[in-house]
Amino acid sequence: MYLLKPFLVILMLSTFTGTADGYYDYIKQQCFYSTSDYSDMVYLASYSFNKVVDTQFNSSVGKFVGYTEQGLIFAENFNKDQAYLHQLKAQVDTFCRHNARIWDSAVRDKAVLPEVTIKSVRQAEGRHPAVLLCSAYEFYPKKIKMSWLRDGKEVTSDVTSTMEMADGDWYYQIHSHLEYTPKSGEKIQCLVEHASLTQPLTKDWNPHISESDRNKFAIGASGLVLGIIIAIAGLIYYKKKSTGRILVPN
Numbered sequence: 001m002y003l004l005k006p007f008l009v010i011l012m013l014s015t016f017t018g019t020a021d022g023y024y025d026y027i028k029q030q031c032f033y034s035t036s037d038y039s040d041m042v043y044l045a046s047y048s049f050n051k052v053v054d055t056q057f058n059s060s061v062g063k064f065v066g067y068t069e070q071g072l073i074f075a076e077n078f079n080k081d082q083a084y085l086h087q088l089k090a091q092v093d094t095f096c097r098h099n100a101r102i103w104d105s106a107v108r109d110k111a112v113l114p115e116v117t118i119k120s121v122r123q124a125e126g127r128h129p130a131v132l133l134c135s136a137y138e139f140y141p142k143k144i145k146m147s148w149l150r151d152g153k154e155v156t157s158d159v160t161s162t163m164e165m166a167d168g169d170w171y172y173q174i175h176s177h178l179e180y181t182p183k184s185g186e187k188i189q190c191l192v193e194h195a196s197l198t199q200p201l202t203k204d205w206n207p208h209i210s211e212s213d214r215n216k217f218a219i220g221a222s223g224l225v226l227g228i229i230i231a232i233a234g235l236i237y238y239k240k241k242s243t244g245r246i247l248v249p250n
């Protein structure tokens with residue numbers, strides 16, 4: 001199993017005087033990187049008192065830099081200690097790259113597929129008679145691209161999208177509205193690009209089988225069937241009655 005390697009113990013001395021006041025003496029270690037091969041990794045150790053950074057070690061500088069009167073003295077002393085500087089420089093590997101590999105495999109490299117829905121929504125007032133809503137739910141990571149295609153071409157006008165919204169459980173959701181004037185025979189699609197997908201996901205809008213239309217159709221069909229049954233029953237009843245009557249000539 002992996003264990004995170006602690007190196008500098010974060011020292012927090014607080015002397016409480018009364019209820020809320022105190023002094024905080026602390027060292028903050030940070031790792032900065034933006035590439036997946038960690039080639040740009042920078043290790044930063046900041047020595048602070050209360051909220052003021054006195055001195056800082058930046059691995060790409062290779063020595064301490066003082067920012068306050070006291071910090072200048074600290075920096076001068078630390079910079080004389082070659083063994084200490086050497087140890088801190090090594091932190092880029094032993095602390096930053098080591099831990100980044102663990103965090104990234106546990107979090108950053110995970111991707112969860114979005115659930116995409118497309119539906120027609122009622123609009124307040126707009127320039128076009130119809131509004132479609134495309135939504136993507138429960139995806140991770142945050143970065144996503146949602147766009148609209150009309151007959152295969154990207155639509156950019158009359159599109160309004162929300163930001164990626166955090167659900168608070170590591171997942172995100174996003175929504176996009178397309179305001180448009182329907183044309184017969186056209187094809188409208190919502191396109192989603194995300195780290196969890198090897199190719200863009202498209203969701204087609206099919207105006208003929210929307211949920212409410214399906215329900216209306218079902219009600220209509222039931223009514224028709226019922227009508228036919230009653231008509232047949234009536235016809236049978238009529239036939240029975242008319243054949244049952246004996247015509248007597250007078």
Ligand SMILES: *[C@@H]1O[C@H](CO)[C@@H](O)[C@H](O)[C@H]1NC(C)=O
Binds near residue numbers: 032042044058059
């Ligand atoms: C570390 O030092 C380099 C070189 O001066 C600088 O470009 C970089 O911004 C510093 N990094 C941080 C996190 O302060």
